[in-house]
Amino acid sequence: MGSSIAILVTNEDARPGAYEEMKDLYRPSHADYTYEVKYGLRNWQGGGRASARETVGRVAAGAIARKILQNYFRTETLTWVSQIHQIVAVVDEKTVTQAQIEGNSVRCPDPVAARNMMERIEAARKDGDSVGGILTVLVRGCPPGLGEPVFDKLTADLAKAVMSLPATRGVEFGLGFESVSLTGSQHNDLFEMREGHVHTKTNRSGGIQGGISNGEDIRMRVAFKPTATIAHAQETVNRSGQSVTFRGRGRHDPCVLPRAVPMVEAMVNLVLIDHALRALPKRGLESLAAHLLRLPS
Amino acid sequence: MGSSIAILVTNEDARPGAYEEMKDLYRPSHADYTYEVKYGLRNWQGGGRASARETVGRVAAGAIARKILQNYFRTETLTWVSQIHQIVAVVDEKTVTQAQIEGNSVRCPDPVAARNMMERIEAARKDGDSVGGILTVLVRGCPPGLGEPVFDKLTADLAKAVMSLPATRGVEFGLGFESVSLTGSQHNDLFEMREGHVHTKTNRSGGIQGGISNGEDIRMRVAFKPTATIAHAQETVNRSGQSVTFRGRGRHDPCVLPRAVPMVEAMVNLVLIDHALRALPKRGLESLAAHLLRLPS
């Protein structure tokens, strides 16, 4: 219709009482203290906007972005768990499929690594501890020309989008931090013609050059810290400035990575569709005018 | 005055002719191809907005942000070269000073590493090759409470700001990608009281929790790829889709890291001052109303 789309999600299993003991203290490496110092009060009954529950709206909106990308732009965004703690998956980016990713509960398309990851997570749970990891994103069929010069580069907006998710600690594109140990002659992607179009022979740039997509696969990685909530006794302070000991309880996950996959995918798709709408076609004004004036186009 | 500030920078040494041979081909890992695919034409005489010359406006504006941060908020942003290719500096973040950073031409406060870096860069120049590296940012005295929930987290806006700079490939906060190999009990920052204020005993979070500054030093690292322009002969294609060979000439630097230091510092300071202006004080409405209505505050 051209109308805004509203999505209402009802939390049917809120348990505010489960957070009673956190009311007056600051859980280590959570947002309790920073929200309180900012606003003078905070929603302690589940973490408020600092809880990953907030991302439900992003994922719901991202599902619409995904449909538009698939149907109109033939663009597919794959996101998977590529590392949990020190277990690293081996994935062939040329052949990996969504079905392989969804083939196990840790959303890792390397079945051997997936099994080890599940064990590692289970071990963390038993220890009352937690682990972090890395997600890899691969966008196939991204149209070239997305991304704006200067401030709104595609790398910049993708970085902002994923770093606005809870527990993210870093993001990199193409070879990322690893590119530092190469020289320019080792790192540069040479151009060649393939099937009548300009392509790069390698893709160390991760599909984005000068902040604008070049039509190759977009490749990025996102680091998530280990979950802050653990069952160990931890020292902290309360709102009165007294030292207290805190031991996490309630519904918490020793590893957020598998559940972060749809969040990251949604944010990437939302950024891509935003940039597609900003990418005025080369023959843009003519076709826009032709449409608006109903002239033959 | 409350007025906008305009800064005009004249390029007094433009040499468009030096780029003549790049007019019709796409330099590998430059933005030539992506700009052309986006706009249908491009400014080949120096790279246009894809050139790092564009950042002069950011650095000039950042100098004003720095003054405000220093004078009003007692906040100091230090940025230095912490790695060039495979040479890693050892820096004591507690004691490092701006004078030490500016003490050598590579802007690395570790004098031994600085000397090795200079040699490495010189070697790259002789090879007609290039190297990349990593910058470290340390913000001392950042007020707590900066950063907005959900999309405009301080991590998100800082990530976008630095990833909008040319040649950046990744950004991380606190322990960043390294945090992945720790467990939650190893990574969490415990709270304690120091001099009457809430502080963390460690600072693995890099001064930002839940996307909001907590008053500890902000720590981040930014990866820059090796410069795309090298003197080696490289295969590429031209605008007509023919294979051609290209060898870089003109004014180029085998390593951008030392010159990227003021760019990154400027972007960080601009983000901090933007967020400070958004941080309505706890007693904000009262004091705003008192001011506007000239009541005793």
Next chain:
Amino acid sequence: MGSSIAILVTNEDARPGAYEEMKDLYRPSHADYTYEVKYGLRNWQGGGRASARETVGRVAAGAIARKILQNYFRTETLTWVSQIHQIVAVVDEKTVTQAQIEGNSVRCPDPVAARNMMERIEAARKDGDSVGGILTVLVRGCPPGLGEPVFDKLTADLAKAVMSLPATRGVEFGLGFESVSLTGSQHNDLFEMREGHVHTKTNRSGGIQGGISNGEDIRMRVAFKPTATIAHAQETVNRSGQSVTFRGRGRHDPCVLPRAVPMVEAMVNLVLIDHALRALPKRGLESLAAHLLRLPS
């Protein structure tokens, strides 16, 4: 909490069937044609976003703005019906109260005019016709200093706000269009001191000079056209480009003015509170820094 506020309003009396006959034709002076030409389709079951039902969200949000303006800024926005068709109310702006406005169903604080207005509206209803009118807005106690130079002048933002309401045809400030028949010496507001503060002797400027509030009452007027829906048979065309005759039915009001009062008041209050939040106090950076750094202010 600092959190966003969500308000959900359920339309418990939607009657889509009542609009069945409008599905394929364009009602004269409605938005049927323009929405269809823009989007290629339209929500004919009640007018979609072109219906004044849309303003419920503005009024609900405006109620919060009003509370903040009253409690923190001592600012009161009065809006009343000052003209219906050719009946003009006589109102003493110095003494008029909210109770007088709400004292009758047409929201006109002149009881004699109010009675005539009610009769005029009833006559229009009997004729199957409709009438328009004018609302007057008076903001008492608006803090001086609201409004930004150049594009976001207070006049500009207030004009946009009220002109975004359905059926508005014009807006004017102070003497408005009438100021045209005065000379500068007749129109200028001279300054004087009153109770230790700068005031103007007259208020022909309507409380805004150079786009910034001066602390006098803000005075504006908004014109609403006669309701487009009438019971007369009207010629129009249908979606197939054929001439057809249309006669309005369904739930429509021969005069929207009384119900437009809360809409206009809400939009004015929302603009005022937005500008108050943008009005960084003169001693703004000091007090902001003092708060953020917890220094004695």
Next chain:
Amino acid sequence: MGSSIAILVTNEDARPGAYEEMKDLYRPSHADYTYEVKYGLRNWQGGGRASARETVGRVAAGAIARKILQNYFRTETLTWVSQIHQIVAVVDEKTVTQAQIEGNSVRCPDPVAARNMMERIEAARKDGDSVGGILTVLVRGCPPGLGEPVFDKLTADLAKAVMSLPATRGVEFGLGFESVSLTGSQHNDLFEMREGHVHTKTNRSGGIQGGISNGEDIRMRVAFKPTATIAHAQETVNRSGQSVTFRGRGRHDPCVLPRAVPMVEAMVNLVLIDHALRALPKRGLESLAAHLLRLPS
């Protein structure tokens, strides 16, 4: 190039000394007082951003918007002086041309009224007084479908744009305030087919219905107050709160209307081109995708 366009205008005849006597007092109905109360200081040497000199940037940018509107959209915006003080021009909107408007120094296409206006302005100058007036805007060939539902209606954005110009006091669309004295049956614009397209028989709506352009001529009027600077002695107060007498001198115009014509035209054209760029064509996603993916469109 896709690049931003920068325009630098040098004021080669600034005379700050001419404003010396205004340094410490508030000129009646100028922005001296409101800027000072907002910022604590002001640029008294010519009025700063409150001076109409500021509009040079709008007019320069508007010239580019006009070219795009003319060349791509066949849209022409005419603006003329339709009233000065109490002298009202008679203009045939069907036939009026840009040449007729520019045919005299008051920019009024009615030559008889133009002569009377010039005399009226000259009389005001001799009296040391000033006069205001009304501009009429007529946009021919505006594409249908411009304007967004809810807040960014075309009426709303045009109103904001012209009300952000100095000395404006009111704006109206179509019949504007006059529509109030008509009934719905007198005011409604009936639809008919003409040359295979939907048109309205009359244009009392001024080319905009439901906030969206309908393809008919856009008609609006803007009221300007009489110039605040007059040569009469006027009472006012100075910065110390003392009563003083002020008599205007310096470069001032007894009537701004002729010089406001290009300002209003520029602002209208800027709004139209902004909305054209937002008007995603009906077949928008298909054509955008086809372009970006270089499929046959």
